[in-house]
Amino acid sequence: MAKFALLIGVSEYQPGLNALPGAxxxxxxxxxxxxxxEMGDFADAxxxxLENPPRHVMERAIENLFSNRQKDDLVLFYFSGHGIKDDSGKLYLSTSETSKYQSGExxxxxxxxxxxxxxxxxxxxxxxxxxxxxxCFSGAFAEGMKAKDDNTVDIKNQLGGEGRAVLTSSTATQYSFEQEGEDLSVYTRYIVEGIEKGAADTDNDGMISVDELHEYARKKVQEAAPAMKPEIYAVREGFKIKIAKAPVGDPQLEYRKEVEQCVRNGKVSVIGRRILKRRQSELGLSVEVAAQIENEVLEPYRQYQANLREYEEALAEALQHEGTLSQHTREELKRFQQLLQLRDEDIDLIEVPVAIEKDTIKQSEFLYQKSTETLIYKLRHQLVDITSTEIELAEQKEYKDEGLFERFTERAIEAIRLAQEETLRFGHxxxxxxxxxxxxxxxxxxxxxxxxxLKxxxxxxxxxxxxxxxGLGSGFVPxxxxxxxxxxxxxxxxxxxxxTLKHNYVSTGDLLLGCIRLEEGVAVRVLENxxxxxxxLREQVVHTINLSKNKNIQSQ
Structure with missing residues (x-):
């Protein structure tokens, strides 16, 4: 049994294709x-x-890689560069000669x-x-980042097969990125790390299999750049092909795996901290070495959080400058989102609280100055046609509605008033x-x-x-x-x-959460339809309420 590898990186391109220095x-x-x-153990010979090969050199090298091999030989082909799709959906790997017609074909x-x-x-x-x-297999370009392909392709059918494993940096409809200022592409960075640190050896047998390497890289990529979703296409034994060795009993590797297990949402849990302290002592690691390992494990999540903060700052600046975002600014924000490798759902969790803060900050001081009596007075007068019976009943039976009225924000009151208008509109x-x-x-x-x-x-x-x-009502209004x-x-x-959310007011967000919780309500059926x-939806509302609450804004 022998092992053969071909590594191709194409960074330099003809006009019309962006350069990819990281390749x-x-x-x-x-x-x-x-x-x-002590890792891959491939012989130099x-x-x-190949760096930036022309087409004929690249294809000859690929043919040499797969020719004259024995059944048990391991053959590894790695490519970093642009992937391009033709009009019929067939995939091509770029060379230094690759170019397009003026039409983009x-x-x-x-x-x-x-x-x-x-x-x-x-x-x-x-x-x-x-x-x-x-x-990747969906083309797009953003400033500071180079998307490395063009449109969707069926990798499984075009390259899959028995005894074969194909690992890709993203799905057929997503981006794979390299970012300016970084030495390696996002995906390759964690492929290399999984082998170099031995951390991809999850079953601790001293060998890293293809599926273990994929799972390690996939997890790390999604922590750092959730918009990317690495995939694996393998048939039968393709999943278990051994690709590299890993140390057994290495104290630093054992500690790294302990850290991986103790991290929740980018932080070491309370019990996890005690576990790590005990394991650090047992493994004989210094405080400095242990801290370095923890930082390496947490780096992807910190990178993701830094990207979220950067987008939030950009959005806040745009809102402050324009008030209402123009279409051009929205397009620029979309490009910036791609640059930061953030998903739409990540952006949703940012855009709502930032927009709300802008709209409400001028009102918050006024609302805080209102006395409880004034707020109740306003509520009763706005809702008198709707809730007079409930108010009287609450007062007679000491029902908790009095507390409810105290807690309604101005916007929640307005929502109920508008609900009344909708009732009249439908004739109910x-x-x-x-x-x-x-x-x-x-x-x-x-x-x-x-x-x-945003939904x-x-x-x-x-x-x-x-x-x-x-349906519509009879039009009779009591x-x-x-x-x-x-x-x-x-x-x-x-x-x-x-x-539950530990605030002493009822906002529009709380009302929406109440609608979501009542599974038998018509509102839930409408949302599902x-x-x-x-x-x-619930997670996003809770997240937004918490962010707004932290900023002491109670006018939602």
């Missing part, structure tokens, strides 16, 4: 760990490294077709083939959970409205769904519009949510 650095890092006698004779590589792999007698592609003679939902959307500026807006929930669509479920039992329950649940993931 050449990628192959140097891969060469270092694969040739190391059996490894070929690939000049196929300047790139290496994946189908050509697949044919060479099929003809090879080796049944242990590993392909690692650090290029009651206020249900669906009308409360419509009121929350119409209010427009609170937590609930902002989060629903793509529009007032017109919601009204249509409400009408589908409950002197008093009562809450349905479910609507009353939503208000009770909003109180519970406020208490609109394609909303209720758990994700």
């Amino acid at each position: 050449v650095q990628d192959i140097k890092a891969m060469q270092r760990v694969l040739q190391h006698s 059996d490894m070929t490294v 690939l000049i196929q004779t300047t790139a290496t077709a994946a189908s050509l590589i697949h044919g060479m792999m099929e003809r090879s007698r080796s049944r242990r083939q590993v392909i690692i592609l650090d290029c 003679n009651f206020i249900g959970t669906e009308q409360i939902l419509l009121g929350l959307i119409r209010e427009e500026t609170g937590v609930a409205a902002q989060v629903l807006q 793509g929930i529009k007032l017109a669509d919601t009204r249509i769904e409400v009408e589908k479920i409950i 002197p008093e519009l009562p809450f349905t039992p479910n609507a009353k329950r939503v208000i009770e649940l909003s109180l519970e949510e406020a208490k 609109l394609g909303v993931n209720l758990q994700n």
